[in-house]
Amino acid sequence: SQTIHQWPATLVQPVGSPLSLECTVEGTSNPNLYWYRQAAGRGLQLLFYSVGIGQISSEVPQNLSASRPQDRQFILSSKKLLLSDSGFYLCAWRGWTGRSSGANVLTFGAGSRLTVL
Amino acid sequence: DQQVKQNSPSLSVQEGRISILNCDYTNSMFDYFLWYKKYPAEGPTFLISISSIKDKNEDGRFTVFLNKSAKHLSLHIVPSQPGDSAVYFCAASAGLYNNNDMRFGAGTRLTVKP
Numbered sequence: 001s002q003t004i005h006q007w008p009a010t011l012v013q014p015v016g017s018p019l020s021l022e023c024t025v026e027g028t029s030n031p032n033l034y035w036y037r038q039a040a041g042r043g044l045q046l047l048f049y050s051v052g053i054g055q056i057s058s059e060v061p062q063n064l065s066a067s068r069p070q071d072r073q074f075i076l077s078s079k080k081l082l083l084s085d086s087g088f089y090l091c092a093w094r095g096w097t098g099r100s101s102g103a104n105v106l107t108f109g110a111g112s113r114l115t116v117l
Numbered sequence: 118d119q120q121v122k123q124n125s126p127s128l129s130v131q132e133g134r135i136s137i138l139n140c141d142y143t144n145s146m147f148d149y150f151l152w153y154k155k156y157p158a159e160g161p162t163f164l165i166s167i168s169s170i171k172d173k174n175e176d177g178r179f180t181v182f183l184n185k186s187a188k189h190l191s192l193h194i195v196p197s198q199p200g201d202s203a204v205y206f207c208a209a210s211a212g213l214y215n216n217n218d219m220r221f222g223a224g225t226r227l228t229v230k231p
Contacts, residue, residue, distance in 0.1 A: 006160075041126075043123075046220075105163040
């Protein structure tokens with residue numbers, strides 16, 4: 001079965017410091033991968049998605065970047081964090097659930113809570 | 118831009134009663150809708166979906182209704198159980214096979230009281 005791993009689970013960083021969040025998927029090949037952010041009181045905002053190695057699409061301009069160095073690895077980075085980067089970051093992959101009521105859906109990792117001070 | 122809106126940030130119901138969570142959307146191109154459930158410190162998990170060719174989809178205690186003319190969908194949970202207490206996100210996309218532009222609402226926190 002497919003599993004998705006994210007780390008670290010919790011991170012507290014000072015303003016201006018770098019960031020690296022990692023996500024890996026097991027049990028599937030060539031998945032579409034996504035980074036979402038949930039800010040306090042807001043819905044899930046799509047940040048980046050990737051349809052293959054080295055292919056990154058950005059949804060919003062910001063000081064974050066993403067990379068996909070391997071088929072099942074997706075990395076979210078920043079060179080200098082801002083206070084507004086605080087939030088709950090979620091990695092997801094797209095696939096079929098195999099259930100009749102849910103076909104092509106996003107499966108999320110457990111998330112990474114980032115607090116920028 | 119808020120293309121998917123969940124206007125009720127919270128909902129509280131008694132165990133055994135019906136929970137109704139509502140969601141509105143503005144983009145007429147959306148034709149695939151999903152509900153996700155999220156517990157604290159965990160990622161959202163898929164609950165149920167519906168495509169625009171249907172107006173109702175049922176899966177056990179969960180039923181999603183879609184009113185395309187009103188651009189409105191709702192999730193009914195009957196009977197509600199304490200384990201259903203979580204944040205529920207509504208999501209929508211244009212195309213069953215295209216999640217690259219999936220939009221989420223802000224979520225509704227459901228509390229089911231024993």
